[in-house]
Amino acid sequence: MNIAVCIKQVPNTEAQVILNDGILAFSDPKKIINPYDEFAIEAALRAKEQAFPDASVTAITLGPESATEALRTALAMGCDQAIHITHEPHPGWLAPLTVGQAIGAALRQVDLVFCGRQGIDHDDFTVPYVIANAHQMSCINVVKEITYKPEEKKLWVVRESDGGQKEYFECPMPAVLGISIGLNKPRYPSLPGIMKAKKKAIESLNLTDLVSDSNCTWIQPSTYELPKAKEACKMIKGDIAEQASELARILKEDLHIV
Amino acid sequence: MKILVIAETKESKLKSTALEMISFCQQAKIPFDLLTLGPAEDAHTLGAETCIGVHQILSARDSASLVAQHLPAYTLILGTASLAGKDLFARVSAQSMRHLYQDVTQLALQGETLTITKPIYAGKAFAKIEVNTVPALVTVRPNALGVHLTEQENTSTQTNKSEATTTTDREVLTKVEQGQSERPDLTESRVVISGGRSLKNSENFNILWQLADCLGGTVGASRAAVDAGYATHAMQVGQTGKTVSPKVYVACGISGAIQHLAGMKTSKHIIAINTDPDAPIFKIADYGIVSDLFELVPKLTEKLS
Numbered sequence: 001m002n003i004a005v006c007i008k009q010v011p012n013t014e015a016q017v018i019l020n021d022g023i024l025a026f027s028d029p030k031k032i033i034n035p036y037d038e039f040a041i042e043a044a045l046r047a048k049e050q051a052f053p054d055a056s057v058t059a060i061t062l063g064p065e066s067a068t069e070a071l072r073t074a075l076a077m078g079c080d081q082a083i084h085i086t087h088e089p090h091p092g093w094l095a096p097l098t099v100g101q102a103i104g105a106a107l108r109q110v111d112l113v114f115c116g117r118q119g120i121d122h123d124d125f126t127v128p129y130v131i132a133n134a135h136q137m138s139c140i141n142v143v144k145e146i147t148y149k150p151e152e153k154k155l156w157v158v159r160e161s162d163g164g165q166k167e168y169f170e171c172p173m174p175a176v177l178g179i180s181i182g183l184n185k186p187r188y189p190s191l192p193g194i195m196k197a198k199k200k201a202i203e204s205l206n207l208t209d210l211v212s213d214s215n216c217t218w219i220q221p222s223t224y225e226l227p228k229a230k231e232a233c234k235m236i237k238g239d240i241a242e243q244a245s246e247l248a249r250i251l252k253e254d255l256h257i258v
Numbered sequence: 259m260k261i262l263v264i265a266e267t268k269e270s271k272l273k274s275t276a277l278e279m280i281s282f283c284q285q286a287k288i289p290f291d292l293l294t295l296g297p298a299e300d301a302h303t304l305g306a307e308t309c310i311g312v313h314q315i316l317s318a319r320d321s322a323s324l325v326a327q328h329l330p331a332y333t334l335i336l337g338t339a340s341l342a343g344k345d346l347f348a349r350v351s352a353q354s355m356r357h358l359y360q361d362v363t364q365l366a367l368q369g370e371t372l373t374i375t376k377p378i379y380a381g382k383a384f385a386k387i388e389v390n391t392v393p394a395l396v397t398v399r400p401n402a403l404g405v406h407l408t409e410q411e412n413t414s415t416q417t418n419k420s421e422a423t424t425t426t427d428r429e430v431l432t433k434v435e436q437g438q439s440e441r442p443d444l445t446e447s448r449v450v451i452s453g454g455r456s457l458k459n460s461e462n463f464n465i466l467w468q469l470a471d472c473l474g475g476t477v478g479a480s481r482a483a484v485d486a487g488y489a490t491h492a493m494q495v496g497q498t499g500k501t502v503s504p505k506v507y508v509a510c511g512i513s514g515a516i517q518h519l520a521g522m523k524t525s526k527h528i529i530a531i532n533t534d535p536d537a538p539i540f541k542i543a544d545y546g547i548v549s550d551l552f553e554l555v556p557k558l559t560e561k562l563s
Contacts, residue, residue: 013497013517017382024383035498095357120497122378125360126348133352138429141345157429161341162445164437164492171429181498182491217357221385225375227523233530233546243547244557247529250545251562255527257449257473257506258562 001055004107005044006115006127007037007074009067013120017226023091024224033070036116038186040179043146044114045078045187051148052112056080060106062099064089068202075197076189082200083107087207092220093122098211100130105210110135110174117142117178125178132176140169141178259367261290262328263306264337264346275338275446278403280306282336285408288367293328293420295321295346309417317431318342320424322349328420329354332393334367339397340445347397358395359387361501363402363524372396380497380520400446401503402524441476444493449475450504452495452522455482456511456533456551463489465552466510469559478502478522480512496521510551514539531555 013035015028033041041059048055059074061067062085071082083106087094094102107113113132118125125141132139144166145158155171160180189197207216236246252258261283265276272280272294283290292306295316316324325346329335335350337343339361351358363384364375372389374396437443444450451470453463466477479489481496495502497517507525512518514530514537522528523542530543531551540546547554 011379013520014515016516017379019383097351097355097357100352120380122376123361123380123501124358125344126351126358129348129352139349139352140429141348142341160492161345162437163443166435166437167431168433168435169429170432172427175429180491181494217391219385219387221387223386225384225386227381227384230528230542230544233540233543235540235546235548240549240553240557243549244554244561247545247547247554247558248561250529251473251506255506 001052002107002110003044003047003052003055003057003112004110004114005037005041005057005059005074005079006103006113006131007041007059007061007070008034008116008119008121009061009063009070010034010119010121019224019226022224031066031069033073034116034119034121036118036120036179036181038116039181039183040114040116041074041077041079042184042186043143043177043179044112046184047112047114047146047148051150055111058083058107060103061085062087062094062102062207071202072197073189075200075202076193077187078193080200082202083205084202085205085207085210090218090220092218094207095217095219096122096124096126097130098215098217100127101134101215102207102210103127104131104134106205107131107135112173113137113176115176115178117180128176128178135174138171138173138175139178140171140175142180143177144180144183146177146183259288259333259369260307260331261288261367262325262332262335263290263292264325264335264343265292265294266338266340266343267294273338273446274405275340275343275398275400277405277407278400279336279338279398281406281408282365282398282403285406286367291332293325295324307416310420311417316424317429318345318349319428321346322353323423323425324420325350326354329356329393333370334372335393335395337395337397339399340443343397347395351395356393356395357389357391358397359389360397361399362396363399363503365396365398377501377524380501380517381523382516382520399501399503401448401505441470442474444476444478444495444500445502447476447502448505449473449508450478450495450502450506450522450525451475451508451510452478452480452512453483453489453510453551454480454512455486455488457483457488460488462552465555465559469508469555469562472559472562473506475504475506480518481515509539509543510555512539513537514542
């Protein structure tokens with residue numbers, strides 16, 4: 001029984017984007033694990049603890065050298081081993097189809113795959129589906145609840161859709177689940193966990209060994225832009241009653257919203 | 259050159275997101291077909307050459323197979339960047355191995371070259387990308403293109419019913435529970451009233467709901483308010499929540515953390531209400547009021563009703 005969890009290193013959410021001569025940079029160089037992926041790691045560990053005690057949990061990432069830190073954190077949280085798919089540096093980013101194909105090829109035998117619902121960098125929302133397609137697996141994204149039926153090789157899954165709609169699925173394994181915030185409470189790595197993680201194996205694979213050159217697509221934007229600077233905010237003065245009247249007038253007459 | 263628009267419907271009417279995509283095709287003078295995956299096969303033509311409907315309600319997996327089947331006839335397949343739309347398009351992309359660009363805010367199609375603009379880092383920056391791999395799949399962020407229809411019903415539109423196959427060997431939808439309300443969805447609403455941690459508890463969000471109802475809008479929340487348990491994660495606006503671009507966004511007691519601003523910066527008009535005149539939210543607001551939201555918001559609701 002093999003469980004995998006796909007993680008990605010992304011810029012800190014509190015970092016500001018800076019544009020220098022058309023090159024994108026961040027006000028804070030610190031990188032974090034994609035916040036959705038922390039919930040995916042926790043879900044993978046709980047699947048093992050609660051339903052599949054014999055399972056082995058593999059954390060997998062595709063990214064630069066620094067992404068090893070994200071894998072070490074996943075190992076410290078309790079994952080058993082890790083795979084790091086490395087690639088040559090590139091100014092753009094890999095198309096989600098390519099990422100999904102690479103991860104799909106790296107995961108040879110797998111019964112359950114957990115991913116964050118999307119990366120907070122490009123919000124593509126696509127990689128889980130591509131992995132699922134590579135192995136003819138079930139796929140459900142934006143998962144809010146999971147119940148395991150190990151003896152039937154099935155899961156009961158609740159997905160959130162638009163307007164707070166809840167969709168209930170009966171889902172045969174193997175399956176890929178895209179995890180949303182709020183499914184669980186991700187654990188912190190313990191000190192013994194951190195010590196053990198240093199000894200756990202990280203297998204290194206190269207992108208070019210997993211995806212053929214003709215299938216490897218990089219997204220290279222022609223330009224980047226920052227959001228347009230706003231004109232100075234118009235402050236509405238006066239006492240509360242005057243402020244409320246003026247704002248009501250703006251909503252009605254200027255913005256035509258009423 | 260032809261576009262296939264995948265239209266979402268609600269109560270047998272095309273959603274405004276579909277009208278936005280139709281407006282785009284009309285303005286660019288590119289012929290298009292319309293595929294509705296709604297429960298009723300409503301003949302909403304609006305200038306489409308062909309209207310494709312389906313007999314039965316399909317699972318996301320089967321809907322994706324249907325779209326993938328039609329895909330080779332088009333240069334571009336357009337859909338909505340809603341949770342349902344992104345799910346559908348990701349399935350089509352995986353099945354057909356065609357590249358997908360989600361949550362696009364601007365697009366132009368010239369010959370075989372598609373140019374898209376896509377927010378990255380939740381809108382902290384925008385990337386302009388030239389796409390040469392057609393047919394391409396694109397989902398468009400609600401409210402990004404705007405509705406400006408130039409034609410009404412096209413009498414020469416043909417209506418086709420597509421035969422869809424159904425599969426049941428993988429995930430099966432067993433039950434659907436509708437969300438709470440007749441209120442608009444957060445990502446599609448024209449008006450969003452958001453509250454921060456200074457709302458102090460979940461009951462106090464009622465004053466925001468009252469204002470939202472009076473403006474036909476809905477309520478959002480900052481991550482701080484969600485983390486404190488005053489609002490649900492489904493209401494969270496920001497980099498790890500929802501990205502919204504309504505016509506009017508009213509930030510009540512929200513200081514303006516970078517990750518929150520990322521999720522609402524593209525709103526057309528931003529109104530900020532905060533007791534702290536130095537709050538960063540005022541830097542990106544169009545209108546600012548330094549005032550106590552507990553006094554101001556009910557008064558505003560009263561003036562508007």
